[in-house]
Each structure stands twice: as C-alpha cells, then as structure tokens.
Amino acid sequence: MNRxxxxxxxxxxxxxxxxxxxxxxxxxxxxxxxxxxxNGAGKSTLINIIAGYEKQDGGLVTLDGTPLDDYAPHxxxxxxxxxxxxxxRLFPQLTVAENVALGALGLGLSGKIARQRSEHVLEVxxxxxxxxxxxxxxxxxxxxxxxxxxxxxxxPKYLIMDEPAAGLNEHEVPALLSALSKVREETxxxxxxxxxxxxxxxxxxxxxxxxxxxSMIFNGDPQAALNDxxxxxxxxxxxxxxxxx
Amino acid sequence: MTxxxxxxxxxxxxxxxxxxxxxxxxxxxxGLLIVQSTLALFVMVLALHVFVGNSGVLxxxxxxxxxxxxxxxxxxxxxxxxxxxxxxxxxxxxFLVNLNLGMYPSLVLxxxxxxxxxxxxxxxxxxxxxxxxxxxxxxxxxxxxxIFFNNNRIGPGSQALxxxxxxxFFEEPVVLTVIVxxxxxxxxxxxAGRTLRATREDPLAAPALGISIMRVRWIAFTLSGAIxxxxxxxxxxxxxxxxxxxYYLPYTFMTLSMLIIGGGASLWGATVGTLLVTGIxxxxxxxEQQKPILGIVVHLPNGTRAIVIALSLVVMLLxxxxxxxxxxxxxxGMPKLRK
Ligand SMILES: Nc1ncnc2c1ncn2[C@@H]1O[C@H](COP(=O)(O)OP(=O)(O)OP(=O)(O)O)[C@@H](O)[C@H]1O
Ligand SMILES: [Mg+2]
Numbered sequence: 001m002n003r004x005x006x007x008x009x010x011x012x013x014x015x016x017x018x019x020x021x022x023x024x025x026x027x028x029x030x031x032x033x034x035x036x037x038x039n040g041a042g043k044s045t046l047i048n049i050i051a052g053y054e055k056q057d058g059g060l061v062t063l064d065g066t067p068l069d070d071y072a073p074h075x076x077x078x079x080x081x082x083x084x085x086x087x088x089r090l091f092p093q094l095t096v097a098e099n100v101a102l103g104a105l106g107l108g109l110s111g112k113i114a115r116q117r118s119e120h121v122l123e124v125x126x127x128x129x130x131x132x133x134x135x136x137x138x139x140x141x142x143x144x145x146x147x148x149x150x151x152x153x154x155x156p157k158y159l160i161m162d163e164p165a166a167g168l169n170e171h172e173v174p175a176l177l178s179a180l181s182k183v184r185e186e187t188x189x190x191x192x193x194x195x196x197x198x199x200x201x202x203x204x205x206x207x208x209x210x211x212x213x214x215s216m217i218f219n220g221d222p223q224a225a226l227n228d229x230x231x232x233x234x235x236x237x238x239x240x241x242x243x244x245x
Numbered sequence: 246m247t248x249x250x251x252x253x254x255x256x257x258x259x260x261x262x263x264x265x266x267x268x269x270x271x272x273x274x275x276g277l278l279i280v281q282s283t284l285a286l287f288v289m290v291l292a293l294h295v296f297v298g299n300s301g302v303l304x305x306x307x308x309x310x311x312x313x314x315x316x317x318x319x320x321x322x323x324x325x326x327x328x329x330x331x332x333x334x335x336x337x338x339x340f341l342v343n344l345n346l347g348m349y350p351s352l353v354l355x356x357x358x359x360x361x362x363x364x365x366x367x368x369x370x371x372x373x374x375x376x377x378x379x380x381x382x383x384x385x386x387x388x389x390x391x392i393f394f395n396n397n398r399i400g401p402g403s404q405a406l407x408x409x410x411x412x413x414f415f416e417e418p419v420v421l422t423v424i425v426x427x428x429x430x431x432x433x434x435x436x437a438g439r440t441l442r443a444t445r446e447d448p449l450a451a452p453a454l455g456i457s458i459m460r461v462r463w464i465a466f467t468l469s470g471a472i473x474x475x476x477x478x479x480x481x482x483x484x485x486x487x488x489x490x491x492y493y494l495p496y497t498f499m500t501l502s503m504l505i506i507g508g509g510a511s512l513w514g515a516t517v518g519t520l521l522v523t524g525i526x527x528x529x530x531x532x533e534q535q536k537p538i539l540g541i542v543v544h545l546p547n548g549t550r551a552i553v554i555a556l557s558l559v560v561m562l563l564x565x566x567x568x569x570x571x572x573x574x575x576x577x578g579m580p581k582l583r584k
Binding site for chain 2: 051052053072073074075077078082083085089090091092093094095097098101102103105106107108110111150151154
C-alpha cells in the first residue's frame with residue numbers, strides 16, 4: 001500500500017455556489033506539496049474537508065489507504081493529520097507554551113512530554129522568548145508561528161498549513177522556511193502548504209497544485225507553474241503572483 | 246488557570262478558607278453554623294467551578310446532583326426508629342428503613358450518587374452546546390426535583406427528612422473542604438483539565454489537536470457531579486434536615502452567583518466569590534433583622550440581600566464577566582503595573 005495522504009475527486013457546494021469541482025491532491029509520505037490559488041479558490045474549504053470540519057458532497061479522503069469519512073476531526077488529528085487555521089485560532093488566555101503543549105496533550109501524551117515538545121518546537125521556530133506570553137497578546141506574525149508550533153507539537157504524519165506566511169515580515173518568512181525544512185528533516189512529515197504566494201511555495205515545495213474557482217488547473221513542478229499560461233491568467237491582476245509578500 | 250503545580254496557588258485559597266473557618270466558626274454557635282453552611286455551599290461552588298469554570302458551559306443542573314447526594318446520605322443516616330415512626334416516611338422502601346450507615350460511608354454514597362447521576366445524564370447532555378446545554382441542564386434539575394418531591398418511596402416527598410446526624414467536630418467539614426480543594430486543583434492541572442480549558446478557549450481549534458470535546462466535558466461533568474453530591478450531603482448534615490426545595494432554584498442561583506462573582510475560571514475565584522457573597526450576605530441579613538453592626542442599626546427591608554446579590558451578578562456579567570479575580574489563581578506580591 002502506498003503511504004500517502006490523498007483527497008480524491010473532491011466536490012463541494014455551498015448552496016448554489018460550487019466551491020470545489022472534482023479536485024484531487026496527493027501528498028506522499030515525507031513530500032511537500034504546495035496548494036496555490038487566488039482568493040476564494042476553495043483552498044480553505046479543501047483543508048476543512050480533509051480535517052473533517054466540512055463534509056464533501058463527493059469524493060474520498062484517505063490516510064495511508066484508510067478512508068477518513070467516518071472519523072470526527074479529533075480522531076483524524078489523533079491519526080496523525082494536523083492542521084493550522086488561516087485565522088490562527090490560538091487559545092487566547094493561555095500562554096504560548098501552553099498553547100503549544102496542548103498540541104501534544106490533545107493526543108493523550110503526558111504533561112512532561114508535552115512540555116519537552118513545546119520547548120523543542122519553540123526552539124526550532126526560534127520563538128522561545130514568547131513562551132510565557134498569553135497568546136491573545138501576540139502580534140499577527142508571532143501568532144502564525146505559534147499556530148504552526150502547536151500543530152508541530154503533535155509530531156504529525158501529515159501537516160496541513162493554511163497560509164502560514166500570511167502577515168509575516170521579511171525576517172519571519174525565511175525563518176519559517178528554514179523551520180519547515182528542519183521539521184521535514186527531523187520528522188519526515190508530509191506537508192501540504194496552502195499559499196497565495198507562488199515564490200514561497202517554489203522554495204518550500206517539490207510539487208504544486210493550483211486551484212482556480214474550485215477546479216484544478218495545474219499539478220507539477222513549481223518552476224513550471226510560474227511559466228504556465230493557465231496559472232498566469234488565473235492570477236492575472238493578483239499582486240501576490242511571483243513576488244514576495 | 247494554571248498548568249502545573251504552583252504551591253501558592255493551592256495554599257493561598259486553602260489558608261483563606263481555614264482562616265475564615267477558625268476566625269468565624271469558633272466565635273459563637275451562630276458563627277459555627279455560618280462557617281459550616283458556607284463550607285457546604287463552597288463545595289458546591291467548587292463543583293460548579295470544575296465543570297462550568299473549566300468548560301465555559303453553563304449548568305443549572307448541579308442542584309440535581311446535590312439533591313441526590315443529600316437524600317442518599319440523609320436517608321441512610323436517619324436512625325431506623327425515626328424512619329419507622331415518621332409520618333412522612335411511612336411509604337419508604339423497607340430496605341431503606343433498615344439501612345443505616347455512619348456519616349462517612351454515607352458521604353461516600355453521596356459522592357457516588359452524584360457521580361453516577363452526572364455520568365449518566367452527561368452522556369446525553371454533553372452533546373449539547375451553549376444555550377441548549379444550559380436549558381437541558383435546567384431540565385435535569387426539574388426532573389430531579391420532581392422525582393424527590395413526588396416520590397415518597399425513596400424519601401419524605403415534599404416533606405423534610407429530619408434528625409440527620411451533625412458533624413461531631415469543628416474540623417470535619419473544614420478538612421473535607423480542603424480535600425475537595427486539593428482534588429479540584431489537581432484536576433485543573435491534569436491533562437483532562439488543561440484540554441478542557443482549551444475547548445473553552447476555542448472549541449473549533451481544540452479538535453484539531455486531537456481533543457474530544459465531548460469526552461473531556463463528560464469527565465469534568467462526572468467529577469463535578471461527585472463533588473456536588475458531597476456538597477449537597479454536607480449541607481444536609483449541617484442543617485440537620487433535607488428538603489428538596491433546599492436544593493432547587495435559590496440554591497442553584499446562590500452558588501452560581503458565588504462562582505461568577507468570584508471568577509469561575511480559578512480555584513481562587515471560587516473561594517473569593519463564596520466568601521465575599523457570604524460576608525456581604527451576612528451583613529445585609531443583620532440589617533434586615535435590625536441587628537446592630539459596629540453599634541449602628543440600619544434597617545433594610547426583607548429580601549434586600551437577595552436583590553443585592555442578584556444585582557451584583559448583573560453588574561459582574563456586564564462589566565467584569567471573569568469575576569473579581571479575573572479568573573486568575575492566587576499569587577503573592579503586588580499586582581504588576583500595566584505596561
Ligand atoms: N461555510 C460557507 N458557506 C458558504 N460559502 C462558503 C463557506 N465557506 C466558504 N465559502 C465560499 O467558498 C469559496 C471558497 O472559500 P475558501 O475559504 O475555501 O477560499 P480560499 O481559497 O481559502 O480563499 P482565501 O485565499 O481568501 O483564503 C468562497 O467564495 C467563500 O465565500
Ligand atoms: Mg483560505
């Protein structure tokens with residue numbers, strides 16, 4: 001059996017609005033895949049379906065061959081699929097250290113292991129100094145990194161990130177990139193990186209899938225995506241294309 | 246609101262409760278009564294803190310667990326000859342007439358009764374959120390009330406169960422209360438307590454970390470049911486009687502007010518809220534009864550106490566919904582100046 005995370009032929013409508021139309025995406029174990037698309041392309045909806053927060057109208061999500069349809073979001077997380085949220089969704093009154101520790105506690109790990117993991121992940125992301133701050137008081141960029149740290153504390157098999165670089169400054173983006181490659185080396189976790197920014201995905205991912213208006217318009221090498229006519233026209237007028245944030 | 250054992254967070258509230266108990270309780274017979282009933286109410290407030298404070302889900306149903314605890318403990322500690330001869334107990338199941346336990350076994354029974362009722366009802370109730378959960382727990386209180394009010398096979402029905410044995414020693418309810426405080430604190434720093442607070446902070450994010458909201462809420466609900474059972478039984482033994490009305494709306498309202506005014510999220514908040522409401526309540530009561538306070542007699546109309554507590558609750562909910570302690574744990578030292 002192929003060790004991979006797969007969303008196959010996913011369709012989803014909200015009322016009359018078709019948000020996803022027959023979208024398929026596979027992340028092999030240890031692989032990093034980018035998911036690109038302009039605003040409203042359906043990226044977050046796909047993540048919500050994968051994580052069990054929304055139910056698809058058609059198609060199947062599988063983890064290493066096991067269909068996930070019957071599993072609630074918390075079970076999918078325990079099976080090794082971690083996600084971050086576009087809106088951050090940290091626990092505002094809890095400290096950064098506690099937020100991150102909860103990524104391990106939620107899986108049933110002991111308080112001691114959770115603390116060790118929290119310390120380690122904060123160090124990898126270079127945000128140890130934030131440890132004691134209540135998450136509600138963080139800057140936007142820091143909150144993004146803490147959200148990522150919280151997901152990493154679970155040591156997932158597959159990590160799905162919803163625009164982790166949005167709102168990061170020019171120092172934070174490279175830090176994020178190097179942290180991601182370090183995590184990949186350390187844990188071999190497969191990654192699905194949802195982004196607006198083609199340049200960023202090109203650096204972090206070996207393959208990219210492009211969504212536009214709910215359909216898949218490209219699947220392949222990131223550099224080729226930059227030159228693809230279909231991708232270009234989907235992004236026409238979108239300032240994020242090809243440039244930094 | 247804490248994640249690991251910090252001794253002062255535990256000892257601060259405990260010292261305050263013990264100091265209050267000795268300072269007030271050894272003064273007079275009336276002081277003793279005030280202390281003992283306050284401690285019994287406090288145990289109930291702690292029960293509410295475990296569930297409501299940590300989960301953020303309101304419960305109006307905990308009076309039901311207190312009822313079960315009070316009646317379970319009461320019916321087995323009322324002497325058999327009284328059970329035989331009391332008019333209101335004529336229809337009691339015969340095995341209950343003959344069943345006699347000591348105070349402490351009866352308290353264990355009360356804890357079990359509260360835990361079982363909470364555990365079973367929680368299987369359904371914990372599927373609900375927000376307003377629906379509040380209303381459903383309220384319905385549970387109504388069900389329990391009607392069970393005890395109308396069923397004279399298991400108790401005195403609408404009448405009172407009399408002649409419950411009191412605590413023998415002053416220290417007994419104090420020690421019981423301290424043990425409950427310890428249990429509540431340890432729950433707070435346990436994995437279940439910490440993940441439960443995460444669900445309170447963001448119920449959408451928590452499942453993404455593998456947390457089953459229903460499961461952690463159920464654990465807390467069952468534990469808090471056990472503690473409420475004990476609180477109800479303590480209240481019964483302090484009063485010497487049990488009547489179902491004693492655990493109904495005023496009891497529910499009073500204990501929830503104590504929790505919310507103090508700050509539901511912390512042990513410190515539950516402690517401060519209980520003592521504050523008790524203190525203010527006592528002063529107002531003396532005024533209602535035209536007793537002198539520091540030599541001055543102020544006359545307030547009857548019911549002032551209830552109105553003031555209700556208004557304080559409204560004020561807190563409006564302007565400081567996390568209570569006078571802001572839901573923080575006890576911490577020595579000066580409050581930090583704002584940056
Ligand atoms: N629960 C919902 N009900 C109705 N419409 C929805 C819902 N969720 C998303 N949509 C719509 O579906 C479309 C896709 O939204 P989605 O959030 O998946 O896009 P996205 O690719 O993540 O966009 P962005 O880059 O802005 O985050 C949008 O038009 C959005 O308005
Ligand atoms: Mg999105």
